Amino acid sequence: MKPIVTITFNPAVDLTIEVDGLVQGGVNRAERGQANAGGKGVNVAACAADWGGQVTVTGVLGRANDGAFVELFSAKGIADRFIRIPGDTRTNIKIADTASGETTDLNTPGLVVDADSLKRVTAAALGAVTAGTIMVIGGSLPAGIEPEALVSLVATLNGAGAKVVADTSGAPLRALLAAEGGSLPFAVKPNRHELEELVGHPLPNLDALIGAARDIVKSGVRLVxxxxxxxxxxFVTDDRTLNARLPVVEALSTVGAGDAMVAGIATSLAEDLPLEALARQAVAFAAAKLARIGPHLPERAVVVALAGRADITRL
Structure with missing residues (x-):
């Protein structure tokens, strides 16, 4: 498996609180609370490490409260190249309603990241790149980093031989997809809402979603x-379109399922899997994560069994 590196500019401590029937405006007694190191790139790295990947992380952490991250990286054998700056990494609160299966997010502001910190993260990422490295850029951007900065970052990483997977949305995704040639990521993974936001109108069915994804592929992105x-x-490339799905499973928490899917994509690219196998692995990672709180996968056999059950339709 090729190395995997993730970049997270706006990580968070995810505090997940379980309640049996959320009452707005009232007193809610939590059944359980659990704090985890989080952020898209961190979650991707953790799941990829559970799969056995050689994983490195970088990005920006607040020096005052990095303990949960240090503990996670140590436990999973992840190489830590995060830079530290003064202050606290933000805390995001996830209220998981076990009665309805819905999750309510309360996301706090992140750190302010200056140009010097961006240069230090870029240098850390480049220091971990070898030819064929899978590089995942995940999540939102903190104050101080303009969306256009990602274009230069992707161009630099492409030039170093990395294969970049971008999992972001809004202005950062628009900036990346407006780039040309060597500044484009290899792959992007929007969800339905993010793709609708990108194109500026509803995408009410699979045909509309496929059309929007194919337009992105025409711009030069290899996999959407x-x-x-x-x-x-x-899963859309220049010559194939697949729909992969698994039967609905009971979800303990939906937090991080999309990040687990990105981990499935990244590990598949690292293993040079063909598109159908990649699709199976990606949806299996996401489904397996639904039964766990925090950035963790169950044992490998469970994920492999889920991948084998995935229904693949060629469109």
Whole structure:
């Protein structure tokens, strides 16, 4: 398996609180609370490490409260190249309603990241790159980093021989997809809502979603994956379109399922799997994560069994 490196500019400590029937405006007694190191790239790295990948992480952490991250990276054998700056990494609160199966997010502001910190993260990422490295850029951008900065970062990583997977949305995704040639990521993974936001109008069915994904492929992105909830996910390249889905499973927490799917994509690319096997692995990672709180996969045999059950439709 080729190395995997993730970049997370706006990580968070994810505090997940379980309640049996959320009452807005009232007193809620939590059944359980659990704090985990989080952020898209961190979650991707953790799941990829559970799969046996050689994983490195970088990005920006607050020096004052990095303990949960240090503990996670140590436990999973992840190489830590995060830079530390003064202050606290933000805390995001996830209220998981076990009665409805819904999760309510309360996301706090992140650190302010200056140009010097961006240069230090870029240098850390380049220091971990070898030819063929899978590089995942995940999540939102903190104050201080403009969306256009990602274009230069991707161009630099491409020039170093990395294969970049971008899992972001809004202005950062628009900036990346407006780039040309060597500044484009290899793959992007918007969800349905993020793709609708990108194109500026509703995409009410699979045909509309496929059309929007194919337009992105025409721009030069090699792989577009659109996660569609219970409808599974679309996997679109220049010559193939697949829909992969698994039967609906009971979800303990939906937090991080999309990040687990990105980990499935990244590990598949690291293993040079063909598109159908990649699709199976990606949806299996996401489904396996639904039964866990925090960035963790169950044992490998469970994920392999789920991948084997995935329903693949060629479109």
């Amino acid at each position: 994956v659109v996660s569609c909830g219970e409808e599974g996910a679309l």
